[in-house]
Amino acid sequence: MSRYPEAVDVAIVGSGPTGAAYARILSEAAPDVTIAMFEVGPTVSDPPGAHVKNIEDPAARAAAQRASEGPGAGAATVNSPGAVKSGERRARPGTFLLEEGYAFPGEDGLPVAAMSSNVGGMSAHWTGACPRPGGSERIAFLPDLDELLDEADRLLGVTTDAFDGAPFTDLVRERLAAAVDEGRDPAARVQRMPLAVHRRPDGRLVWSGSDVVLGDVTRANPRFALHDESLATRVLVEDGRAAGVRVRDLRTGEEHEVRARAVVVAADALRTPQLLWASGIRPDALGRYLNDQTQVVFASRIRDVGPGAGAEEAAPAEGGLSEQSGVSWVPYTDEQPFHGQIMQLDASPIPLAEDDPVVPGSIVGLGLFCAKDLQRDDRVEFSDEEVDAYGMPAMRIHYRLTERDREVLEQARAEIVRLGEAVGQPLDPRPFTMPLGASLHYQGTTRMGERNDGTSVCNPDGELWDASGVFVAGNNVIPTATACNPTLTSVALAVRGARAIARHLAADLASVEN
Numbered sequence: 001m002s003r004y005p006e007a008v009d010v011a012i013v014g015s016g017p018t019g020a021a022y023a024r025i026l027s028e029a030a031p032d033v034t035i036a037m038f039e040v041g042p043t044v045s046d047p048p049g050a051h052v053k054n055i056e057d058p059a060a061r062a063a064a065q066r067a068s069e070g071p072g073a074g075a076a077t078v079n080s081p082g083a084v085k086s087g088e089r090r091a092r093p094g095t096f097l098l099e100e101g102y103a104f105p106g107e108d109g110l111p112v113a114a115m116s117s118n119v120g121g122m123s124a125h126w127t128g129a130c131p132r133p134g135g136s137e138r139i140a141f142l143p144d145l146d147e148l149l150d151e152a153d154r155l156l157g158v159t160t161d162a163f164d165g166a167p168f169t170d171l172v173r174e175r176l177a178a179a180v181d182e183g184r185d186p187a188a189r190v191q192r193m194p195l196a197v198h199r200r201p202d203g204r205l206v207w208s209g210s211d212v213v214l215g216d217v218t219r220a221n222p223r224f225a226l227h228d229e230s231l232a233t234r235v236l237v238e239d240g241r242a243a244g245v246r247v248r249d250l251r252t253g254e255e256h257e258v259r260a261r262a263v264v265v266a267a268d269a270l271r272t273p274q275l276l277w278a279s280g281i282r283p284d285a286l287g288r289y290l291n292d293q294t295q296v297v298f299a300s301r302i303r304d305v306g307p308g309a310g311a312e313e314a315a316p317a318e319g320g321l322s323e324q325s326g327v328s329w330v331p332y333t334d335e336q337p338f339h340g341q342i343m344q345l346d347a348s349p350i351p352l353a354e355d356d357p358v359v360p361g362s363i364v365g366l367g368l369f370c371a372k373d374l375q376r377d378d379r380v381e382f383s384d385e386e387v388d389a390y391g392m393p394a395m396r397i398h399y400r401l402t403e404r405d406r407e408v409l410e411q412a413r414a415e416i417v418r419l420g421e422a423v424g425q426p427l428d429p430r431p432f433t434m435p436l437g438a439s440l441h442y443q444g445t446t447r448m449g450e451r452n453d454g455t456s457v458c459n460p461d462g463e464l465w466d467a468s469g470v471f472v473a474g475n476n477v478i479p480t481a482t483a484c485n486p487t488l489t490s491v492a493l494a495v496r497g498a499r500a501i502a503r504h505l506a507a508d509l510a511s512v513e514n
């Protein structure tokens with residue numbers, strides 16, 4: 001007996017925030033529609049898809065992270081943001097690295113390209129920064145982009161006030177603003193980072209994962225079912241139309257066909273094109289225009305705050321952001337094509353002299369993400385002969401920084417030192433360029449286009465040019481070179497796609513009834 005239905009209206013592959021956004025919008029807008037979601041990884045948190053940082057017991061949290069690391073589980077991970085050393089290939093907890101094929105001689109490659117395999121995908125492990133795109137990061141051919149971004153804020157539970165009580169956040173923002181804001185439009189000035197987090201009435205922080213995106217409406221939908229440990233091996237297309245998915249039940253090893261009228265592939269920026277390739281859907285732009293955001297990091301100690309400044313009682317927490325942390329945002333502009341995320345860190349990871357106690361919250365980690373100079377040849381390719389640990393076509397990444405990329409990177413390195421000095425005393429005078437792939441923001445591999453001219457894979461609804469009823473979701477759909485954290489934008493694009501499916505299914509039904 002299979003645990004899967006024989007047929008549904010919509011099959012969704014991947015349970016990250018973009019797959020979850022499809023399920024949520026369909027549950028709200030088309031409650032009669034039957035939906036099956038297939039996720040290769042296990043359920044690691046409760047409710048399914050919840051952020052593992054909400055798990056209070058450190059041992060249980062570490063187990064949830066390991067269970068998300070797929071074939072990489074057990075490998076050493078980086079235990080704090082920015083702690084990667086030069087030349088080191090380590091994944092962040094909850095993620096695993098591509099084992100091979102990540103770089104080729106004479107190319108830069110993406111040495112730390114990473115994935116997560118668990119219910120919730122990377123959103124069970126993310127930082128939750130949800131800035132809006134600005135300038136050329138925006139998708140100019142989408143007139144409804146702002147309304148879609150508002151919806152994405154709603155689905156992800158984005159707030160800006162969770163850290164308003166945190167010590168020194170105002171001070172950090174004021175110092176950054178003095179260094180940055182002159183001549184900038186109000187939207188591009190230094191501000192609080194919108195974050196997918198809220199505070200419970202008892203004061204504890206709750207980080208949003210796919211559980212928040214799904215929401216009670218999806219969980220209560222009797223026509224929605226989430227199947228974990230279920231690998232989609234093929235999207236079925238008949239007569240140019242979506243017909244269903246082939247799924248391998250990882251608990252039994254058996255394969256099943258589930259018929260569907262629409263299929264959504266939301267399987268991350270590397271595995272979405274992989275599944276299309278495995279299904280024989282191979283448009284010219286598939287896997288191409290791959291772009292990652294080169295990341296520079298730096299750390300400063302806030303000037304003129306000493307013991308007695310009022311932060312001693314805040315308890316340091318494990319992981320990246322602690323309870324006393326604030327996050328500031330230096331928005332991208334076309335003149336300065338990088339995006340700044342400035343986080344106050346716990347004192348714990350910073351080794352300072354014993355007789356020089358660190359005031360909690362007084363160490364500031366700065367990160368600048370650079371927008372890529374998009375190239376058609378930057379790509380993930382797939383093998384017809386070799387397979388990965390899941391038995392899917394093996395990946396090969398071809399990726400190069402252009403001269404323009406290196407110029408922007410140098411600009412970002414100079415800017416981050418300037419910002420770090422504006423805030424306080426740099427801990428090390430040299431900024432650190434992270435190994436490529438560290439941003440975890442891979443985009444472009446199934447990009448959206450206004451027309452079918454060979455430079456895109458899907459239309460503005462995320463529906464494939466080559467197969468009607470097959471939709472793609474994720475950062476891979478974003479056609480622009482963004483520097484800002486992309487999840488808010490990719491959830492916004494998923495909202496548009498889900499509405500299109502609801503419309504298609506309603507029209508199908510009407511034509512059957514007539």
Ligand SMILES: Cc1cc2nc3c(=O)[nH]c(=O)nc-3n(C[C@H](O)[C@H](O)[C@H](O)COP(=O)(O)OP(=O)(O)OC[C@H]3O[C@@H](n4cnc5c(N)ncnc54)[C@H](O)[C@@H]3O)c2cc1C
Nearest residue numbers: 014016017018040117121122126127128129232474485487
């Ligand atoms: C430590 C960390 C910090 C981050 N911080 C931020 C941040 O601050 N802001 C931001 O915007 N982004 C951040 N990100 C990135 C963010 O988490 C991703 O952009 C987001 O999760 C992408 O959503 P998605 O739904 O497209 O894909 P994912 O969340 O990657 O989910 C895809 C899912 O598909 C599943 N899957 C893949 N192939 C198959 C298959 N064949 N069959 C079935 N299932 C399959 C995978 O197991 C996975 O669960 C961070 C990520 C990490 C790990």
